[in-house]
Amino acid sequence: MSVDIHPTALVAKGAELADGVSVGPYSILGEHVKVGARTQILAHVVVENRTTIGEDCSVRNFSNLGGPPHHTGYKGEPxxxxxxxxxxxxxxxxxxxxxxxxxxxxxVGNDGFYMATSHVGHDCVVGDNVVLAHSATLGGHVHVGDFVTVSGLAAVHQFCRVGRYAFIGGLAAVTKDVIPYGLVWGNHAHLEGLNLVGLKRRDFGRETISELRSAYRLLFAEEGTFQERIDDTATAFGQCAPVMEIIDFIRADASRPLCLPDREV
Structure with missing residues (x-):
């Protein structure tokens, strides 16, 4: 299987292209770029610096992968x-x-879907099966778990964490961490509940969803301190792995603020 490079494309001598890669018209690939088998680079794409793209990807027109970080301290480090x-x-x-x-x-993980004008900032860690809708933005150092959806024009502030299976609504401004399975909305974003539609689409069972809903009500109730509710939830639902994923997410970095409900749950 050969590599197909359009005559108008510019591919630097040091670039490494695996079998089946195609590079479209007027695209530019730098000398430190590596592209996996059968990946398609369409027209007017720029891939620069030390960028590695895996297998069976498609990169459409006018995308820029591997550009320098929007960081005033960057001085050309490799x-x-x-x-x-x-x-x-x-x-x-x-x-x-x-x-x-x-x-x-x-x-950036596997099997993602990155719609037009979306952005992944420097030092982000993005999981598998993530969707960034049109113009969704991840600031620097954001960590996004598997199966997260970030809706159109939403932005996640730098250093925020977004847990697995969470859903961020359109136009949301996320400045605090989002628990796994959570649904957040608004400017600034607040926790609206659980991502029930997403859980059903990902084939979570009725019993698991019911336990998540009960745990959510206990965790974000008004009685007691938040730490007490965390401990109570862990005790009551310790055998439910998704609930414990939420608890572990919260406990993993107590210094980070969480998106919380803005009304009684």
Whole structure:
């Protein structure tokens, strides 16, 4: 299987292209770029710096992958962007390499769906099966778990964590951490409940969803302190793995503020 490079594309001598890669008209690939098997780079795409793209991805027109971080401290350090397999990256998407001072990598998982003009900032860690809708934005150092959806024009503030299976509504401004399975909305975003539609679509059983709903009501009730409610929820639902994922997420970084309900649950 050969590599198909359009005559108008510019591919630097050091770039590594696996079998079946295609590079469309007027696209530019830098000398440190690596592209996995059968990935399609369409027209007018720029892939630069130390960027690795996995297998069976598609990168559509005018996307820029591996651009320098929007960080005033960046002085050309050899940081990287690593993108997994089977991602669909649509028009005008931007994903940046890491800034200095971290582990040197921006990481994007597998099977993602990145709609037009969405953005993954420097040092982000993005899981598998993530959807960023049109113009959704992840600031620097954001961690996004598997199966998260970030709706159109929503923005996640730098250093925020978004747990697995969470859903962020359109136009939301997320400045605090979002629990796994949570549904957040608004400016600034608040916890609206659980991502019940997403859980059903991902084949979570009725019993599991019922336990999550009961645990949610206990965790965010008005009685007692939040720490007491965390402990009570862990005791009452310790055998339910999704509930304990929420508890572990909260306990993992007590210094981070959480998105909370803005009304009685």
């Amino acid at each position: 940081t990287e962007l690593v993108i997994g397999d089977r991602n669909k990256i649509w028009e005008h998407v931007t994903m940046h390499i890491a800034a200095p001072g971290g582990d040197g990598f921006t990481r």
